[in-house]
Structures are given as structure tokens and as C-alpha cells.
Amino acid sequence: MNLAVQLAPAHPRGLLLKNPVMTASGTFGYGTEYASFVDTQRLGAIVCKGTTLKPREGNPQPRMKETPAGLLNAIGLQNIGVEALIKEKTPLWASWQVPVIVNIAGESVDDYAKLASRLDGVAGVSGLEVNIGCPNVKAGGMEFGKDPKAAATVTRAVKAATSLPVIVKLTPNVTDIVEIALAVSEAGADAVCLINTLRGMAIDIDTRKPSLGNICGGLSGPAIKPIALYMVYEVAGQVKIPIVGCGGISSAEDALEFIMAGASAIEVGTAQFVNPRALLDVLEGIERFMQKEGVNELSELIGAARH
Numbered sequence: 343m344n345l346a347v348q349l350a351p352a353h354p355r356g357l358l359l360k361n362p363v364m365t366a367s368g369t370f371g372y373g374t375e376y377a378s379f380v381d382t383q384r385l386g387a388i389v390c391k392g393t394t395l396k397p398r399e400g401n402p403q404p405r406m407k408e409t410p411a412g413l414l415n416a417i418g419l420q421n422i423g424v425e426a427l428i429k430e431k432t433p434l435w436a437s438w439q440v441p442v443i444v445n446i447a448g449e450s451v452d453d454y455a456k457l458a459s460r461l462d463g464v465a466g467v468s469g470l471e472v473n474i475g476c477p478n479v480k481a482g483g484m485e486f487g488k489d490p491k492a493a494a495t496v497t498r499a500v501k502a503a504t505s506l507p508v509i510v511k512l513t514p515n516v517t518d519i520v521e522i523a524l525a526v527s528e529a530g531a532d533a534v535c536l537i538n539t540l541r542g543m544a545i546d547i548d549t550r551k552p553s554l555g556n557i558c559g560g561l562s563g564p565a566i567k568p569i570a571l572y573m574v575y576e577v578a579g580q581v582k583i584p585i586v587g588c589g590g591i592s593s594a595e596d597a598l599e600f601i602m603a604g605a606s607a608i609e610v611g612t613a614q615f616v617n618p619r620a621l622l623d624v625l626e627g628i629e630r631f632m633q634k635e636g637v638n639e640l641s642e643l644i645g646a647a648r649h
């Protein structure tokens with residue numbers, strides 16, 4: 343059976359994954375933390391924690407709150423910064439078979455361009471995933487990913503600053519995600535990833551205060567799966583570049599739904615906090631399904647529910 347997927351078909355080097363199972367940024371650290379649970383080299387790709395130019399301490403505690411069928415988080419992009427990432431993490435990645443994709447986040451277009459150029463040519467980095475669900479500080483804090491023009495500007499700046507394949511990760515906190523997907527696709531993105539978390543909150547009735555230090559958090563987990571799936575389905579009908587589906591995937595069945603909706607690959611995030619072996623369960627379940635159905639090429643299943 344051939345589970346390989348090409349995530350950047352228009353890119354000179356491409357981004358070939360041996361299977362479609364990827365980690366969702368922020369839920370798998372730098373790829374080493376889960377080593378005792380998961381043979382990381384079996385994965386299609388690892389997407390590391392969101393990385394910024396300077397190290398960040400993140401938001402005040404509490405930062406996580408479980409909800410029915412979901413998780414609210416407000417980590418606030420705590421990370422070691424790009425220089426420490428290059429020095430401490432990439433040398434090990436360079437010895438791995440599995441491609442590592444660096445998720446980047448910025449407060450200005452210039453931040454994104456600087457990150458992209460700094461990571462260009464660094465051994466061990468196979469691609470960039472651009473989180474555009476970040477506040478544009480120069481433009482009054484409106485998220486880049488909420489405005490098609492700003493989303494396209496970031497995409498163009500990143501593409502101009504790097505020779506790496508670029509996946510743009512979209513936020514679902516918009517009226518029309520198709521409009522944003524089309525804008526970043528026209529601006530040169532090699533692929534899109536959707537979705538990031540949905541905004542939400544919880545209140546502790548004993549303290550009569552918001553449960554999260556940041557008040558607002560991002561909702562992930564099974565609760566968001568139908569929303570993410572529909573967004574993938576809608577976007578797949580409009581854009582030509584590959585789609586990475588993400589949001590509430592906990593099983594191979596969930597992953598196959600995203601693939602049949604039109605995703606070429608999928609990312610598993612929150613499910614790992616419940617089942618640390620979730621990534622491999624998803625991979626093995628996809629293989630079993632293909633065997634059972636007599637499907638030799640994963641590509642036969644991509645978009646199968648659209649025909």
C-alpha cells in the first residue's frame with residue numbers, strides 16, 4: 343500500500359510525506375517529548391511548537407481547562423525562540439528520517455519574514471507552517487488570518503524570504519474561511535492547514551472568575567471536529583493546493599473523514615493528551631481500512647466524499 347502524500351507539488355523540492363499523519367503544533371513539543379510513547383520516525387511529519395523571533399513566557403496561569411469533549415488552552419505561544427530552536431533542536435532533527443516542519447508566529451509581517459529567512463537552509467527543517475491566527479500588533483491587534491489582504495501579505499513575505507515549502511495555517515474564527523484560503527493560495531502558499539482553535543471561555547462559579555488567566559482560550563478536541571471537517575470540505579471545493587486537515591481528530595475514522603472531505607494529510611493534537619499513542623493508532627487504523635477496502639493508493643481516498 344502506498345500512503346505517501348506530496349504536500350507541495352508546485353514547489354521545486356516538494357514536501358513528500360511517507361504517510362499523511364502529522365502532529366498538530368503545540369501538542370507534540372519539539373518531537374522528543376513523546377519518544378517513550380511513539381516511534382516518531384513512523385510519522386508522516388512532525389510540526390513543532392509555535393516559534394517566535396524572541397523567546398516567550400506565554401500567558402498567566404491557569405492556561406488549560408477541560409470542557410465537554412474539548413480543551414480550552416491559552417498557552418500564549420510560550421517557546422524558546424528561533425535562535426535556541428536552531429541551536430538546540432535542529433541538529434537532532436537533521437539526523438531524523440521524519441521531516442520536521444517549524445510552526446512560526448509573529449506580531450508583524452516583518453517578524454514572519456525574518457523567521458522565514460532565519461530558518462531557510464537550516465539542516466533539519468523541511469518546511470514552515472505559518473500560524474496566521476496571531477494579532478497584528480502594528481494594525482491594532484486584528485489577527486492576520488481574519489483579513490484576506492493581511493493573510494496574503496504574510497504569505498507573500500514568507501514565500502519571498504525562504505526556499506522552504508510553506509503551509510499556511512488558517513484560523514476558523516472568521517466569517518468565510520474559503521475567502522482566506524483563496525487569498526493565501528493566490529499569494530503562493532504551497533498548502534493550507536485548517537483549522538486552528540476556536541475562541542471560547544469558561545467561568546469558575548466558585549471564584550466567580552474566568553477559568554483561564556487570559557480569559558479567552560482556544561477550543562480544541564472532538565468538540566470542534568464537525569466544524570473543522572466542514573471547513574476542509576468547503577475549502578477543498580475551491581482551492582487547488584493540498585489541504586492539511588486538523589481539529590478534533592482522535593481516531594483513524596476521524597482522519598479518514600477529513601481525507602474523504604479533501605485533506606491530503608491530517609494533524610492530530612489534543613487526542614494525544616487522552617491517548618499518547620493516538621498518532622500511531624490513527625496511522626495503523628488508516629492502513630487497516632485501506633487493506634479491508636482493497637485500496638492501494640491513499641490518493642484514491644482524498645476527496646472521495648466529494649465525487
Ligand SMILES: Cc1cc2nc3c(=O)[nH]c(=O)nc-3n(C[C@H](O)[C@H](O)[C@H](O)COP(=O)(O)O)c2cc1C
Pocket residue numbers: 366367368369391392393413415417419445473511537538539561562563564566588589590591609610611612613
Ligand atoms: C496546548 C495547545 C497548544 C497549541 N499551540 C499551538 C501553536 O503554538 N501554534 C499553532 O499553530 N497551533 C497551536 N495549537 C493548535 C493545534 O495545533 C490545533 O490546530 C488545534 O488544537 C486543533 O486540533 P486538535 O483538536 O486535534 O487539538 C495548540 C493547541 C493546543 C491544545
